[in-house]
Amino acid sequence: MQPVDSHLFLIVGAALFSIGLAVVLVKRHAIVVLMGIELMLNAVNINLVAFSQYDPNRLQGQMLSLFVMVVAAAESAVALAIVLQVYRHFRTAQLDDLNELKQ
Amino acid sequence: MPFATPLLLLLLLPFAGALATSMASRRVAGGLAIGLTAIGLVTTGWLAMDALAEPLMIRFDWAKFGQTPFNLSFRLDRLGLLMLGLVHFVALLVQIYSLSYLHDEPHQARYFAYLQLFVGAMLGIVLAGNLLVLYIFWELVGLASFLLIGFYNDRPSASKAAMKAFLMNRVGDMGFLLGIFLTYIWTGSLDLDLATAAGPLPAVAGLCLFMGCVGKSAQFPLLTWLPDAMEGPTPVSALLHAATMVAAGIFLLARIHPLLNPDALVVITLVGTITTLWGGYAALFQTDIKKVLAFSTVSQLGLMVAGMGTGNVGGAMFHLLTHAFFKAGLFLSAGAVIHAVHTQDMRQMGGLRRAMPVTFAVYTICTAALAGLPFFSGFLSKEALIGGAFGWAIQQGGLAGLIPVLLLLSSGLTALYMARQLRLVFFGDYRQSTVPLSAVHDADWLMRGPMLLLAGLSVFVWFSVNPLSAHHSWFWSILPPMEEPTLVWLAPVSIGLVLTGGWLGFRLKEPRHDKGYVPLSVEYGFLDTIYKYIVINPLLKLAALLNRTDQRAVDGVVNGAGVGTVVLAHLMSLTDRFGVDGIVNGVAWLAGRTGQLLRSVQNGRVQSYITAAVVGLLLVLWWVL
Numbered sequence: 183m184q185p186v187d188s189h190l191f192l193i194v195g196a197a198l199f200s201i202g203l204a205v206v207l208v209k210r211h212a213i214v215v216l217m218g219i220e221l222m223l224n225a226v227n228i229n230l231v232a233f234s235q236y237d238p239n240r241l242q243g244q245m246l247s248l249f250v251m252v253v254a255a256a257e258s259a260v261a262l263a264i265v266l267q268v269y270r271h272f273r274t275a276q277l278d279d280l281n282e283l284k285q
Numbered sequence: 286m287p288f289a290t291p292l293l294l295l296l297l298l299p300f301a302g303a304l305a306t307s308m309a310s311r312r313v314a315g316g317l318a319i320g321l322t323a324i325g326l327v328t329t330g331w332l333a334m335d336a337l338a339e340p341l342m343i344r345f346d347w348a349k350f351g352q353t354p355f356n357l358s359f360r361l362d363r364l365g366l367l368m369l370g371l372v373h374f375v376a377l378l379v380q381i382y383s384l385s386y387l388h389d390e391p392h393q394a395r396y397f398a399y400l401q402l403f404v405g406a407m408l409g410i411v412l413a414g415n416l417l418v419l420y421i422f423w424e425l426v427g428l429a430s431f432l433l434i435g436f437y438n439d440r441p442s443a444s445k446a447a448m449k450a451f452l453m454n455r456v457g458d459m460g461f462l463l464g465i466f467l468t469y470i471w472t473g474s475l476d477l478d479l480a481t482a483a484g485p486l487p488a489v490a491g492l493c494l495f496m497g498c499v500g501k502s503a504q505f506p507l508l509t510w511l512p513d514a515m516e517g518p519t520p521v522s523a524l525l526h527a528a529t530m531v532a533a534g535i536f537l538l539a540r541i542h543p544l545l546n547p548d549a550l551v552v553i554t555l556v557g558t559i560t561t562l563w564g565g566y567a568a569l570f571q572t573d574i575k576k577v578l579a580f581s582t583v584s585q586l587g588l589m590v591a592g593m594g595t596g597n598v599g600g601a602m603f604h605l606l607t608h609a610f611f612k613a614g615l616f617l618s619a620g621a622v623i624h625a626v627h628t629q630d631m632r633q634m635g636g637l638r639r640a641m642p643v644t645f646a647v648y649t650i651c652t653a654a655l656a657g658l659p660f661f662s663g664f665l666s667k668e669a670l671i672g673g674a675f676g677w678a679i680q681q682g683g684l685a686g687l688i689p690v691l692l693l694l695s696s697g698l699t700a701l702y703m704a705r706q707l708r709l710v711f712f713g714d715y716r717q718s719t720v721p722l723s724a725v726h727d728a729d730w731l732m733r734g735p736m737l738l739l740a741g742l743s744v745f746v747w748f749s750v751n752p753l754s755a756h757h758s759w760f761w762s763i764l765p766p767m768e769e770p771t772l773v774w775l776a777p778v779s780i781g782l783v784l785t786g787g788w789l790g791f792r793l794k795e796p797r798h799d800k801g802y803v804p805l806s807v808e809y810g811f812l813d814t815i816y817k818y819i820v821i822n823p824l825l826k827l828a829a830l831l832n833r834t835d836q837r838a839v840d841g842v843v844n845g846a847g848v849g850t851v852v853l854a855h856l857m858s859l860t861d862r863f864g865v866d867g868i869v870n871g872v873a874w875l876a877g878r879t880g881q882l883l884r885s886v887q888n889g890r891v892q893s894y895i896t897a898a899v900v901g902l903l904l905v906l907w908w909v910l
Contacts, residue, residue, distance in 0.1 A: 207896050215892075277892055284889025 191232030199225035299405030307398035358414030403429035457500015464493030491549030502534025523616030554594025560587025565698035597673030614739030704790025
C-alpha cells in the first residue's frame with residue numbers, strides 16, 4: 183500500500199496539540215482545561231498513528247495509541263473526581279480563584 | 286611702730302562704722318556714728334603727741350608686678366594732723382546737727398552710714414603716704430559725695446545732680462590718674478616723700494595732677510557740679526561741699542606742691558583767679574540761699590588755689606582751716622533757716638532776725654568772717670593769702686601784678702553778695718505766705734550747739750592774738766608762712782573794699798531779671814549751656830550714631846549669620862531629604878519593586894506555571910536545536 187504523505191497528519195497533529203495547549207493555558211474552567219488535555223493526548227495519538235506506517239508490522243504505533251486512550255480515560259476519570267472534590271471544597275472550579283499554591 | 290595700730294585703727298574705724306551704722310536701727314544709728322567720730326577725734330589727739338615731733342610713717346608691700354613693688358604707705362605729719370582734726374571735728378558737729386535736722390527722715394541709718402563712709406575716705410586721703418593710696422581714697426570720697434548728693438533719691442533732680450557731680454569729677458580724676466602715671470614715669474616712685482624729693486616735674490605732669498584738684502575742688506572749668514550738689518541734705522553741703530571734701534583738692538595741692546614747676550604754678554594761679562571771680566560773680570544774683578553759699582565756696586576755693594599757685598602753701602591751708610569753720614557755720618545756719626521756713630528761695634524770706642535771733646547772730650558772725658572783716662578769722666587768712674600774692678607779683682613783675690588786684694576785688698565781691706544775702710534773709714519784711722512768721726523760731730539745741738561753736742571758732746582769738754595780723758599765729762608752726770613784704774596799705778585797702786562791698790550789698794535794690802548781667806550770674810556764665818552744646822550734645826549724637834552702627838553693623842552681622850545658618854540648614858535638610866534619604870528610599874523602592882516582580886511570578890495559578898514551563902521548554906528547545 184502506498185503510504186500517504188505523512189506531513190498532512192503531522193500538521194493536523196501539531197494543530198490539534200497547539201489548540202489543546204492554548205485551551206489548557208487560556209481557559210478558566212477546570213473541566214475545559216481537562217478537555218484541552220484530551221485534545222493534546224489525541225494529537226499525540228494522531229502522530230503515533232501517522233508514524234506507525236513506517237513500522238514493518240504497522241502495529242506498534244496503533245497499539246500504543248490504544249494504550250494512550252485507555253490511560254486518558256483513566257486519567258480523565260481521576261481528574262474529574264479531583265475537580266469534583268475541589269468544587270466541593272472551594273465552591274468553585276474557576277482556576278483563577280484556586281491559587282492555594284501561592285501560599 | 287607703736288603708733289601703727291592706732292593709726293590704722295583710726296582709718297578703719299569709720300569704714301567699720303559705715304557697715305555697722307547701715308545695719309543699725311534708726312534710733313541708734315546717729316548715736317553710733319557720733320560716738321565713732323568722737324573716738325576718732327580723741328585718737329587724733331592722742332596721736333598728735335607723737336606726730337607733732339616727727340612724721341609717722343607706715344609702709345608695707347601691697348603687690349609686686351615683676352620686679353616692681355607697689356607699696357601702700359600712710360603718713361601722719363603736721364599738715365595731716367591739722368586736716369585729721371578738722372575733718373573729725375566738723376564731721377562730729379555736722380552729725381550732731383543732723384540728728385535734729387533729719388529727725389523725721391526714715392532712712393537715717395543710711396544717711397549716717399554714708400557720712401561714716403565719707404569720713405573714712407577723707408581720712409584715707411589725709412593719711413595717704415603715696416599717690417596710689419591717695420587716688421584710691423580720692424575715688425571713695427567721690428563715691429560718698431555721689432551717694433550723699435543723691436540721698437533724697439526720690440527726687441529726680443537730686444539723682445541728676447549726683448550723676449552730674451560724679452561725671453564731672455570723673456573728668457578731673459581722669460587727668461589726675463594720668464598725672465599719677467606721668468609721675469611714676471618721671472620719678473619711678475609714687476611715694477610722696479621720694480617723688481617730691483626728686484624736685485619739680487615737667488608742667489604736663491603737674492597740670493595733670495592739678496586736674497584732680499580742678500574736679501574735686503570745683504575749679505573753672507569744672508565748677509558747675511558744686512551748685513547742683515546742693516540738692517543733698519544741708520548738713521552734707523556743710524561737711525562735704527564746703528568744709529572738707531572740696532578742700533581735698535587744696536590738700537592735694539599742698540601735698541604735691543614740690544612737684545609743680547613754675548609754668549604749672551602760673552596756670553594754677555590763673556585757674557584759681559578765674560574761679561574766684563567767676564564764683565563771686567555767679568553768687569551775686571542767685572535766689573537760692575544754698576546756691577549763694579555754694580558759689581561763695583567756689584570763689585573761696587579759687588582763692589586758695591590761686592594762693593597755692595603763688596607758692597603760698599601755708600596761707601592757702603590757713604584759709605582752708607578758717608573757711609571750713611565759718612562756711613560750715615553758714616551752711617548749718619542756712620539749714621536752720623530752711624528748716625524753719627520750708628523754702629530755699631531767699632525772695633520769700635526776709636525779716637527773720639527777730640524770729641531767729643541765734644541763727645541771725647551766727648550767720649552774721651560767719652558772714653563777717655567770710656567777707657574778711659577784721660577781728661574775724663577770715664580776715665587773717667585772706668590777708669595772708671593776698672599779701673602772699675602781692676609778694677609773688679612783685680617777684681614776677683609785669684602782668685602778674687593783676688592777679689593780687691583781682692583777688693582783692695573778689696574779696697570785695699564776697700562782701701557784696703554776702704551782704705545782699707543777709708539783707709534778703711534777715712532784714713526787710715517777711716514775704717513767705719505758707720508758713721506764718723509766728724511759727725518761725727530758732728532751731729533746737731542739737732542744731733544750735735554746733736552752729737554756735739562754729740561761729741565761736743570764726744573769731745580771731747583762736748588763730749592769732751593780734752586781730753589785724755596773723756604773723757604770730759600758732760598756725761605757722763604747722764606750715765611755714767610765705768615771706769611777704771610788709772604792705773602797710775593792704776589791710777586798710779581791703780577793709781575799705783569789704784566795707785564798700787557790704788554797704789553796696791545792703792543798699793542796692795534787686796535789679797530786674799531781664800537785664801543781661803543777671804541771668805549771666807544766675808546761670809554762672811552759661812557754662813552749663815556751653816557744655817551742653819560743646820560736650821553733651823555731640824556726645825549724645827555720637828552715642829546715637831554708635832547705637833545705629835551697633836544695630837546695623839553688629840546686629841546686622843549677627844542677624845546675617847543667623848539667616849545664613851537657617852538657609853544653610855534648609856539646604857542641608859533638602860540634601861538630606863533628597864540625597865541621603867533619596868538613596869535609602871530608592872534602594873528600598875527598588876527592593877520592593879523587585880520583590881513585587883518576583884512575587885508576581887508565584888501567583889498560585891496553575892495555568893501561569895504551565896505557561897512558564899512551556900515557554901521555558903520552547904526556549905530550551907530553541908537554544909538546543
